[in-house]
Each structure stands twice: as C-alpha cells, then as structure tokens.
Amino acid sequence: xxxxxxxxxxxxxxxxxxxxxxxxxxxxxxxxxxxxxxxxxxxxxxxxxxxxxxxxxxxxxxxxxxxxxxxxxxxxxxxxxxxxxxxxxxxxxxxxxxxxxxxxxxxxxxxxxxxxxxxxxxxxxxxxxxxxxxxxxxxxxxxxxxxxxxxxxxxxxxxxxxxxxxxxxxxxxxxxxxxxxxxxxxxxxxxxxxxxxxxxxxxxxxxxxxxxxxxxxxxxxxxxxxxxxxxxxxxxxxxxxxxxxxxxxxxxxxxxxxxxxxxxxxxxxxxxxxxxxxxxxxxxxxxxxxxxxxxxxxxxxxxxxxxxxxxxxxxxxxxxxxxxxxxxxxxxxxxxxxxxxxxxxxxxxxxxxxxxxxxxxxxxxxxxxxxxxxxxxxxxxxxxxxxxxxxxxxxxxxxxxxxxxxxxxxxxxxxxxxxxxxxxxxxxxxxxxxxxxxxxxxxxxxxxxxxxxxxxxxxxxxxxxxxxxxxxxxxxxxxx
Amino acid sequence: xxxxxxxxxxxxxxxxxxxxxxxxxxxxxxxxxxxxxxxxxxxxxxxxxxxxxxxxxxxxxxxxxxxxxxxxxxxxxxxxxxxxxxxxxxxxxxxxxxxxxxxxxxxxxxxxxxxxxxxxxxxxxxxxxxxxxxxxxxxxxxxxxxxxxxxxxxxxxxxxxxxxxxxxxxxxxxxxxxxxxxxxxxxxxxxxxxxxxxxxxxxxxxxxxxxxxxxxxxxxxxxxxxxxxxxxxxxxxxxxxxxxxxxxxxxxxxxxxxxxxxxxxxxxxxxxxxxxxxxxxxxxxxxxxxxxxxxxxxxxxxxxxxxxxxxxxxxxxxxxxxxxxxxxxxxxxxxxxxxxxxxxxxxxxxxxxxxxxxxxxxxxxxxxxxxxxxxxxxxxxxxxxxxxxxxxxxxxxxxxxxxxxxxxxxxxxxxxxxxxxxxxxxxxxxxxxxxxxxxxxxxxxxxxxxxxxxxxxxxxxxxxxxxxxxxxxxxxxxxxxxxxxxxxxxxxxxxx
Numbered sequence: 001x002x003x004x005x006x007x008x009x010x011x012x013x014x015x016x017x018x019x020x021x022x023x024x025x026x027x028x029x030x031x032x033x034x035x036x037x038x039x040x041x042x043x044x045x046x047x048x049x050x051x052x053x054x055x056x057x058x059x060x061x062x063x064x065x066x067x068x069x070x071x072x073x074x075x076x077x078x079x080x081x082x083x084x085x086x087x088x089x090x091x092x093x094x095x096x097x098x099x100x101x102x103x104x105x106x107x108x109x110x111x112x113x114x115x116x117x118x119x120x121x122x123x124x125x126x127x128x129x130x131x132x133x134x135x136x137x138x139x140x141x142x143x144x145x146x147x148x149x150x151x152x153x154x155x156x157x158x159x160x161x162x163x164x165x166x167x168x169x170x171x172x173x174x175x176x177x178x179x180x181x182x183x184x185x186x187x188x189x190x191x192x193x194x195x196x197x198x199x200x201x202x203x204x205x206x207x208x209x210x211x212x213x214x215x216x217x218x219x220x221x222x223x224x225x226x227x228x229x230x231x232x233x234x235x236x237x238x239x240x241x242x243x244x245x246x247x248x249x250x251x252x253x254x255x256x257x258x259x260x261x262x263x264x265x266x267x268x269x270x271x272x273x274x275x276x277x278x279x280x281x282x283x284x285x286x287x288x289x290x291x292x293x294x295x296x297x298x299x300x301x302x303x304x305x306x307x308x309x310x311x312x313x314x315x316x317x318x319x320x321x322x323x324x325x326x327x328x329x330x331x332x333x334x335x336x337x338x339x340x341x342x343x344x345x346x347x348x349x350x351x352x353x354x355x356x357x358x359x360x361x362x363x364x365x366x367x368x369x370x371x372x373x374x375x376x377x378x379x380x381x382x383x384x385x386x387x388x389x390x391x392x393x394x395x396x397x398x399x400x401x402x403x404x405x406x407x408x409x410x411x412x413x414x415x416x417x418x419x420x421x422x423x424x425x426x427x428x429x430x431x432x433x434x435x436x437x438x439x440x441x442x443x444x445x446x447x448x449x450x451x452x453x454x455x456x457x458x459x460x461x462x463x464x465x466x467x468x469x470x471x472x473x474x475x476x477x478x479x480x
Numbered sequence: 481x482x483x484x485x486x487x488x489x490x491x492x493x494x495x496x497x498x499x500x501x502x503x504x505x506x507x508x509x510x511x512x513x514x515x516x517x518x519x520x521x522x523x524x525x526x527x528x529x530x531x532x533x534x535x536x537x538x539x540x541x542x543x544x545x546x547x548x549x550x551x552x553x554x555x556x557x558x559x560x561x562x563x564x565x566x567x568x569x570x571x572x573x574x575x576x577x578x579x580x581x582x583x584x585x586x587x588x589x590x591x592x593x594x595x596x597x598x599x600x601x602x603x604x605x606x607x608x609x610x611x612x613x614x615x616x617x618x619x620x621x622x623x624x625x626x627x628x629x630x631x632x633x634x635x636x637x638x639x640x641x642x643x644x645x646x647x648x649x650x651x652x653x654x655x656x657x658x659x660x661x662x663x664x665x666x667x668x669x670x671x672x673x674x675x676x677x678x679x680x681x682x683x684x685x686x687x688x689x690x691x692x693x694x695x696x697x698x699x700x701x702x703x704x705x706x707x708x709x710x711x712x713x714x715x716x717x718x719x720x721x722x723x724x725x726x727x728x729x730x731x732x733x734x735x736x737x738x739x740x741x742x743x744x745x746x747x748x749x750x751x752x753x754x755x756x757x758x759x760x761x762x763x764x765x766x767x768x769x770x771x772x773x774x775x776x777x778x779x780x781x782x783x784x785x786x787x788x789x790x791x792x793x794x795x796x797x798x799x800x801x802x803x804x805x806x807x808x809x810x811x812x813x814x815x816x817x818x819x820x821x822x823x824x825x826x827x828x829x830x831x832x833x834x835x836x837x838x839x840x841x842x843x844x845x846x847x848x849x850x851x852x853x854x855x856x857x858x859x860x861x862x863x864x865x866x867x868x869x870x871x872x873x874x875x876x877x878x879x880x881x882x883x884x885x886x887x888x889x890x891x892x893x894x895x896x897x898x899x900x901x902x903x904x905x906x907x908x909x910x911x912x913x914x915x916x917x918x919x920x921x922x923x924x925x926x927x928x929x930x931x932x933x934x935x936x937x938x939x940x941x942x943x944x945x946x947x948x949x950x951x952x953x954x955x956x957x958x959x960x961x962x963x964x965x966x967x968x969x970x971x972x973x974x975x976x
Contacts (some may be wrong), residue, residue: 040695387548413651429633464547
C-alpha cells in the first residue's frame with residue numbers, strides 16, 4: 001500500500017531530510033539519492049497519469065471526509081516534474097557552490113524538507129493538509145534564506161518569516177471558518193457546499209494569505225531582499241519553486257471555490273498588472289544583479305496572475321492553462337538565472353551591475369546561461385515563456401480584454417530594458433583595467449544552470465504535448 | 481509531387497547546428513573554425529542549389545509539426561523562399577571568407593562566428609517559414625543573433641548602438657507578435673498562401689483588416705528601415721564591416737523587405753490589400769523613404785553612414801515594387817531584393833578594405849584611393865554605377881521593371897521618383913568615385929597610418945560580388961538568372 005508513487009514522492013524526501021540531518025557526514029550522497037528517488041517516483045507517476053488520467057490514493061484506506069486522500073492529475077504531475085527537474089539540477093549545481101561545512105550541513109535537510117512540502121501541496125486534496133504542507137515549506141524556505149549567515153540575509157529571512165507566518169495564519173483562519181460552516185475540508189466537500197457570505201469571507205482570508213505567500217504586488221515587500229541575499233542555490237529554489245506552491249493552491253482553490261464575481265477576477269489581474277509595472281521599474285533601478293533577478297520574479301508572478309485573469313470569470317476554465325505554462329517556464333528559467341547570477345558573482349567577486357564590465361574575468365558560460373534564461377523570461381520564441389505569453393495574449397484578445405494585452409506588451413518591453421542593462425555589463429570591454437583573462441573553459445557548476453535554461457527554451461517546441469498533458473484528469477474541467 | 485521533407489530541414493540545420501560547435505571551440509583553434517565555417521557555408525550553397533533545382537521541377541516540400549493546438553511550426557520551400565535562401569547562402573559563403581580575413585587576429589572570434597552562423601540560420605528560417613507564426617520565431621531569433629554582432633567591438637559607442645538596435649527591433653518584434661496573434665484570432669490561421677487568407681475577415685470587418693495591415697506591415701517595416709522606423713540602421717554602423725555587409729545585404733533589412741512581401745502577397749493577397757486601400761499609402765511611404773534616404777546620404781561624410789542611408793533608400797524600392805500592385809513592378813521588386821544585396825555587399829566589403837588597408841573611413845579622405853587599391857575600388861565603382869542605374873548593370877534592370885510597373889499601375893509619378901532618386905544616387909556616389917580615381921592622394925604625412933597589405937581573403941570577396949553584379953545585369957534573361965526566377969515567383973503570387 002505504501003509503495004505507490006504518490007506516497008513515495010512525499011516520503012522519500014522526508015526520510016532524506018531526516019537522514020541528512022542525523023548523519024551530516026553522508027548528507028550529500030543521501031540527499032542526491034533522495035532527490036533521484038523522488039525523480040523516479042514522479043516519472044512512474046507520470047506514466048500512470050498518461051495511462052489513467054488521474055490517480056487517487058486514500059492514505060491508510062480511509063476515504064474522505066474521514067481520511068486523507070492523495071490525488072494526482074496532469075497539472076499536479078507537471079508541477080511535480082518541474083520541481084523534481086529543477087530540484088535535481090539545483091542540487092547538482094549546489095555541490096560546488098556551498099562554501100563551508102555549516103552550509104552543507106543545513107542546506108540538504110532544509111531543501112529536502114522543502115521538497116516534501118512542495119510535493120505534498122501538489123498531491124493534497126484537503127485544506128488542512130494544504131495548511132500543514134505550506135508550513136513545512138515555510139520552515140525549509142526560511143531556513144534556506146538565512147543559510148548564508150550574512151546580516152542582510154538574516155534580516156531578510158526574519159521579514160520573510162513574519163510574512164510567511166501571517167500568510168499561513170490567514171489561511172488557517174479561512175480553513176477554520178470553512179470547517180465551522182460546512183463541516184468538511186476535502187475538495188469534494190467544498191464543491192458540494194453552497195456558497196454563502198461566510199464561505200466567501202473564508203475564501204477571502206485564504207486568498208489574501210496565499211497572495212502574501214506568493215508575493216503578489218503589493219504584498220511582495222518581503223521577496224526581493226529574501227531572494228537576493230540567499231546563497232545562489234537557495235535563491236534558485238526559493239524563486240523557482242517556493243512561490244509556486246501558494247500560487248498553485250490559489251489556482252486549485254479557484255475551481256473548488258469559485259471567486260464569487262467578475263470584479264474580483266479583474267482585481268486579481270489588476271494587482272498582477274501592478275506587479276509587472278512596479279517590479280519592472282524597480283528592476284530598472286536596482287544596482288545589484290541578484291536583486292534585479294529577484295524583482296523579475298515579482299514581475300513574473302504578476303504576469304501569471306494576469307494570465308489567470310486574462311479572459312475574466314467566464315474564461316477561467318481555459319485561462320489556468322496559460323498560467324500553468326508560465327509557472328513551469330518561470331520555474332526553470334528563474335532557477336537557471338539565479339544559479340548563473342551566483343556563478344557570475346563568485347567569479348567576478350561582486351554583483352554590482354554597473355561594474356560588471358570593469359572585470360577582467362568574464363565567466364562566459366554563466367553569462368550565456370543568464371542570457372538564454374532571459375530569453376524565456378522576456379518571452380521570446382521559441383521558449384516556453386513565449387508559449388505562456390502567447391496563450392495569455394491570445395485568450396485576452398479573443399475575449400476583447402485589450403488592457404491585459406497592453407500591460408503584457410509594456411511588461412515585455414520593460415523586461416528587455418532591464419535585462420539589457422545586464423547584457424551591456426557582459427559585453428562591454430573598454431572599461432577593463434587590465435588584459436582580459438583567458439576563458440577558463442567549462443566548469444561543472446555551469447552545466448546545471450545551462451541545462452535548465454536550455455530546457456526552458458526548447459520545451460517551447462514541445463508546447464502541444466505539454467498542454468495536453470496538463471489537461472489529463474481534467475484538473476479544472478470536470479469535478480473530481 | 482511531394483518528396484521526403486528533409487531537404488529544407490537540412491538546410492536550416494547546417495548553420496543552426498554549426499553554431500554551438502563554433503561557440504564551444506577555443507579561441508586558438510582558428511584553422512578548425514575556418515574549416516567548419518567554410519565547409520558548412522559551401523555545403524549550404526550546394527544543398528540550396530539542389531533544392532532550387534528540385535523546386536523548379538515542381539517538387540513541393542513541406543515540413544511541419546504542431547507546436548500549439550492548431551498552430552504549426554512549418555517550413556516550406558516555395559519559389560519565393562528559394563529566391564531569398566539562394567541569396568543568403570551564396571553571400572554567406574562570400575562574407576564568411578571575408579570575415580575570416582577581417583577578424584583574423586581580433587578577440588572573441590568563437591562568439592562572433594557562433595552568432596554569425598545563427599544569424600544565417602535565422603535568415604534561412606525566415607525565408608522558408610510556411611506561416612506567420614514560424615516567421616515570427618525566426619524573426620526574433622534574427623534580432624537576438626545579430627545583437628552580439630552589432631556590439632562586437634565592445635566599446636561604449638557600440639553598446640549604445642546595440643541598445644538602440646535592440647529597442648527598435650524587439651519593439652518591432654513585439655508588434656509583429658501582436659499582429660500574428662490578431663491574425664490568428666481573426667482568421668483562425670496564420671498560413672502563407674498566395675492570394676491571402678483574409679477574404680472572409682475583410683467582408684466581415686473591414687476596419688479590423690485595415691488595422692491588421694498597418695500593424696503587420698509596420699512591424700516588419702522596422703527591420704526594412706521604412707521611414708520613420710529607420711533610425712537604428714545608420715547607428716548600427718559601428719558593427720565590424722562584414723557584419724554591416726551582411727546586415728545590409730542579406731539579413732536584417734532584407735528580412736524586413738521579405739516580410740513585407742509575405743504579408744502583402746500571402747497573408748492579405750495583393751488584390752485584397754488593394755481593395756482595402758492600403759497599397760497606396762504603403763507606396764507613398766516607400767517613396768518618401770527613397771527620397772529621404774538619398775537626401776540624408778548626400779550629407780554624410782562617413783563612408784559607412786553614407787552607405788547606410790543609401791540602404792534605407794534602396795531597400796524601399798522593394799517595398800515600392802510590392803505596393804504598386806502590378807506584376808511588372810513586382811518583378812522589379814523581387815529582382816531588386818537580389819540585386820541590391822549584391823551591390824551593397826560589394827560596397828560594404830570595399831569600404832571595410834579601405835578602412836583596413838588605408839585607414840580611410842571618410843569620404844573626404846578618399847582622394848587617390850583608386851590608385852592605392854585598384855581592385856577594391858574597381859569593385860566599388862562597378863557597384864556604385866549599378867546602384868545609380870547605369871545600363872546594363874543590375875540596378876538598371878530593377879529600376880527598368882519598377883518604372884514599367886509604375887506605368888502599368890497607372891502611377892506615372894513613379895518614373896519621376898526613379899529619375900529623381902537616380903540623380904540623387906549619382907550625387908552621392910559620383911563624388912566618391914571622382915575623388916578615388918581623379919584626384920591625387922595627399923602626400924603621406926609621418927603620422928598617417930601606413931598602407932597595409934590586406935590579403936586575398938579581403939581582396940577577393942568584393943571583386944567576386946562585383947562580377948556577380950555584372951553578370952546578373954548582363955545576363956538578366958538567361959535561364960536561372962535572378963530575373964527569370966523572379967518571373968516564376970510573380971506568376972505564383974499573382975495567381976496567373
């Protein structure tokens with residue numbers, strides 16, 4: 001009973017986390033094995049989904065509402081697969097970049113805890129379980145934020161922790177209201193329940209909590225500092241994966257408890273537009289490379305919410321696909337970009353954008369990776385980011401919502417502007433004080449981000465199979 | 481008759497796959513890099529020749545796979561595509577030789593040739609794109625591949641130029657994305673098809689179709705350097721000479737002009753575009769660009785800038801020929817796509833040689849350069865005279881057909897425009913020739929840069945292309961000349 005891939009994809013990383021914490025000497029090996037094991041479980045699960053559409057596993061044999069059921073469909077497996085792929089490559093990239101013993105000792109258990117929580121979110125079918133999982137994630141994520149031990153990182157980590165706790169509390173209050181109101185917390189129960197003023201209030205609490213956790217403008221205040229000051233692998237995980245958990249719950253929740261009216265959908269989109277514009281302005285102004293990358297996350301989160309709202313309430317049954325594609329694309333591209341930015345910072349010795357071109361050392365491969373990841377984030381063809389942006393604009397245009405098209409286009413132009421600030425630093429050569437150092441050739445730590453960035457680009461060519469995969473099991477079409 | 485579709489794919493992949501190999505080669509592996517470059521370029525010319533032969537026999541190639549529901553990534557090898565890829569394959573080979581000579585000891589050669597190769601792959605993709613969606617993909621790839629070439633020197637000036645270039649072309653690309661989406665939403669297809677795909681939309685919503693025309697033509701007009709979207713082209717002159725040569729003759733501006741053809745002929749269809757009342761404004765825009773570019777060229781002292789404004793003017797001949805909506809003018813436009821490429825690449829390579837060999841970068845320094853570099857200047861002079869339109873050189877042939885087309889379309893002003901433009905061409909080219917051949921060079925001062933030998937890899941390419949300028953004009957009616965192929969294409973686009 002325990003050996004099904006759903007359970008495994010939660011418990012393998014959990015046992016890995018415990019193992020790496022108790023036996024730090026073998027932490028690296030056991031962590032890699034745990035991540036590989038998770039990848040294997042997700043792969044088997046993907047095959048099952050391809051055959052069956054959806055897979056349900058009642059834990060301990062108890063059916064809801066009494067027991068807990070795990071459920072996988074196309075969307076959740078796509079998220080699991082993205083998490084596993086990004087996780088594996090970030091783990092490989094982390095092998096070289098974790099500096100001291102303390103970082104190594106704590107990185108692996110925290111990261112595996114995080115993976116447990118992420119996988120748990122993607123497979124849960126009831127609200128309380130989701131609450132537990134986002135707390136598990138928060139535990140791992142806050143730990144990863146402060147791992148570098150610098151003063152800025154600790155301060156940012158604290159701020160992140162307060163935001164995270166507040167978000168979780170709001171979510172928990174919402175969950176409590178729901179339980180008082182309808183007496184059930186499983187998704188099937190939510191669908192069956194009648195909407196009332198009280199459930200709407202509960203939904204509002206939960207949504208605000210989730211938006212705080214996913215850092216949608218104007219609740220993004222904690223994100224840039226937290227993501228920019230962590231060590232590179234931690235930043236990659238936080239930006240590429242962690243913010244997606246709350247985003248995913250929001251997407252799911254919007255099906256089981258539909259947003260009560262059109263204005264709210266528009267409001268969500270408007271907040272997304274605010275994120276795109278404000279984040280873009282900040283990215284144009286910031287002086288640090290990693291902060292720029294972090295602000296780009298704020299922008300991309302906003303874009304995903306615009307995708308969600310692109311065609312209003314009536315279009316939600318299709319719009320989630322555009323949002324999902326953008327989530328997948330951002331996960332890979334942003335993880336690649338943070339790893340590459342970390343490599344650049346390590347090689348050059350600083351990450352001040354204005355002084356990048358003064359360096360005689362040019363980590364060419366990391367810079368190339370950064371540029372490729374930027375192509376997907378800007379949304380240029382044929383990347384997966386382009387497919388997401390195409391779907392967003394197509395739906396908005398077909399529904400006649402031209403304002404979303406306009407915001408997306410402005411956001412794209414702004415992203416070109418702020419990323420080309422960085423390219424100028426890579427490609428200018430007349431401010432160096434000495435001779436250009438000889439290109440050092442390949443470094444193992446460059447392979448992981450380059451693979452991720454290449455995946456973000458080339459998966460765009462496979463958009464049709466990806467789109468039909470995430471629809472398996474009707475995540476948003478029919479009731480489960 | 482349909483054959484296995486791999487030939488167009490091979491032609492695309494030759495340069496696409498060469499690119500990562502070239503990136504990965506160490507700077508010091510110069511011989512291997514040159515070998516790969518020339519080998520792939522030669523292979524591509526051979527493959528294109530074979531493809532052209534097959535297509536002239538009536539074989540239809542069609543490669544496609546589904547990228548999004550209902551939307552395909554599609555390559556096709558229609559005669560119009562053959563016209564453009566022949567140009568790019570042949571000129572790529574020649575420019576590769578030239579670049580190897582030009583950058584022999586410079587830095588960042590691995591990066592340069594990697595992007596150079598990618599750039600040609602993008603051009604080939606643009607040529608063979610079977611629908612607007614695929615066209616868009618390669619159109620953006622072309623921008624991304626040319627940006628590192630434009631800023632190759634890595635100076636502050638180069639980066640400033642690069643930023644302007646990137647903003648113009650990516651903004652154009654974004655508008656093209658908007659237009660492609662709108663086409664997809666309105667018509668439910670983005671396929672290129674002679675006669676157009678929009679007939680139903682036009683009857684239902686004429687205004688939307690007109691706006692779509694403005695958006696699409698405006699978007700590709702950025703790369704075609706139509707006034708007022710031309711400002712990036714003269715600024716992008718900071719690029720190394722082979723890059724300018726390629727940008728002006730084959731890649732970027734031609735991609736724009738080619739895009740205008742695809743949009744007018746195969747998205748709207750020439751009759752529909754005419755019925756929408758959109759061809760006349762386009763012709764007016766082209767006419768303004770032709771005059772404006774020539775007028776600006778006269779005032780430039782920098783040789784490359786003068787040539788750049790000349791490109792702004794000359795490329796709009798193509799747009800003009802399309803917009804006149806007459807099959808005869810269309811022949812002129814298509815022929816000019818080839819002819820202008822040959823002429824302009826000759827001049828840019830010659831200008832590069834002057835800068836390399838004599839340090840001459842300005843028109844005012846050109847006194848007596850004809851005697852110093854006779855081969856290069858003979859090539860330059862041939863191309864300049866052809867550009868002015870001296871019969872029977874290449875430029876004359878295109879102007880002749882454009883003028884005839886103007887009469888055919890009942891637009892007599894075209895004759896006046898062409899005469900005026902030729903006069904302006906003469907005004908900015910003849911003084912250069914006069915200085916080069918009929919004035920004595922100043923005595924070399926001690927501090928003047930000494931004359932350097934430039935080597936055959938720089939000397940031969942412009943002479944080769946100059947001979948081609950002579951050939952395409954002199955043998956314009958021979959089978960398989962660009963002009964003959966052009967007639968074949970026009971018969972298809974006008975569905976005769």
